[in-house]
Amino acid sequence: MGGFLVNLASTNCCLPMTRSVAEDEIQQIIASTKESSLEDILGKGEKIKDWFCGTCRAKALRALYKVSHAQSAKPAIYAMAELQKYVGEDFRGNFNVVIMTENRYRFTIIVDETEIVLANNLKWSQSQQDVIEPFASLVASADESCHLLEDNRNSLPVIRAGSAKSRSVSDEHLITQHWLLFLRIEDYKGPGCRYTFKQIKQMDYVQLERSNSYIHLLFPASDISESDSSSALLTMPMAVEIQESKQLQQNVAERLDFMLKFWGIQRDGDTFFIADDTQACTTWKKPKYDHNLSRVTLALQFLQQVGFKDCARNLLEFLNQQLPIIYAEGKDLQKLQAIKGEWRAKLQLNNLGYRELNFPRDQT
Incomplete structure (x- = not known):
């Protein structure tokens, strides 16, 4: 690690x-x-x-x-x-x-x-180079109850999300707790959230294509978004809670698969392939920039920073294979080259927790 x-x-x-x-x-x-x-x-x-x-x-x-x-x-x-x-x-x-x-x-x-x-x-x-051994041997077991994960929706203080640029550390910690409830509970709507996940799942193709306010709910980033500065930031406690809970990992998988289906992609474990039965699959046949590619960036960064390193790397390899960038021209070529560079950069970000995770393959 x-x-x-x-x-x-x-x-x-x-x-x-x-x-x-x-x-x-x-x-x-x-x-x-x-x-x-x-x-x-x-x-x-x-x-x-x-x-x-x-x-x-x-x-x-x-x-x-x-x-x-x-x-x-x-x-x-x-x-x-x-x-x-x-x-x-x-x-x-x-x-x-x-x-x-x-x-x-x-x-x-x-x-x-x-x-x-x-x-x-x-x-x-006193020395930064001094290697100190032995270390404590007590290790937190998987799925151990975490205090941020408790169903405390009725006791969390009401808070106005505001801009992440001006939120205090204490407020951001509360936003983290609200987001974890959003991840855990389908019908939970936290501060600054327009939708619950249940509502997002009910959106049709046109609504998913046109609305941009839901993507940061599904995949928060550790850096402040210029387009949605009130969204929750991805924090260390978020990553730790996900790494400690099989249920939260399953919920992450459900949200990821929901967006992958919209993008015309299917997943089995940490492996990806084109889904021919969705309208969005035409995206991968055009040598043009599409705003969904920027949405994919958020998913890549989220997976990388919460510990799904193999999944993020395999998704990047899949995207590089499928995007017909060699046929792009002009501004589309520039945008596609830039987005690929951004994807590579996201995979260099640190894991915010202490475990690496993998999605299990479908056994059926």
Whole structure:
């Protein structure tokens, strides 16, 4: 499994960085085992106050403790999402987590350009190159209940989606929870959503062709869409929930197959071929750019970043074989060349979770 680096995002901070945090103070915080101890340290350690915002410092320290003491990557990811709410803008680069596999990760704090490394709550090191072993052996089992996956549609706060450019980290986390319910429940409509998946499935060919507001619901991206900036962003918790749940993986497959059928494609496991019984199959016989090719880009990126690496790669190979680009001319040629380059770039993006997934083949 490949590793990836996550820089914790942040909310607005009240003060610029005027003090540094001493290493022994950081170690005191990490070593604390009780929430009351964390609050005591907060009261005594004036320097740590510059790291976090407003009245939420005690919550921030508890989240910091959870990140550093997680016994596997999954709870560390959720604790990071909590910590993101409280980290000040001027300290965006001070907290980093490197996830290597589902039970191996490193949490680091940057203090005065020195990187203090904690590997799974076992050992501190001053060296970035130091390989710290052994790692904690506790691994989250597949389909273990995840707190974001609970059926909490009636308890989630009502939120206005707004533009992702201006949403706070806390708001984005709520949007993530709403989107996971959209993935889990056919008739769930979250903030900023025009449709439920049940409604999307009832659209005819013309409606699917003309409407563009549903595609980001099915395949959210980790970057902000210029055409639909209010849509949910693809986040690490989304990827982790999908990788932990067979049911969510089946729901992803259902949504993927729905769009593939519209595009004139069929899938068996991670293999793709032309479907002759759909109207959309004529798309692959024309050497012209079609806006559905940009929609395919979202599907490719989504598959790649939630862990369906083989599926994304095979879909790209299928598309490259089928598009008659050698017969294209003028603007169509330029657009087709550009879209192929974009597809290749999407397959270089990192897995936002810690597992690689495969769709099972049809056994019938």
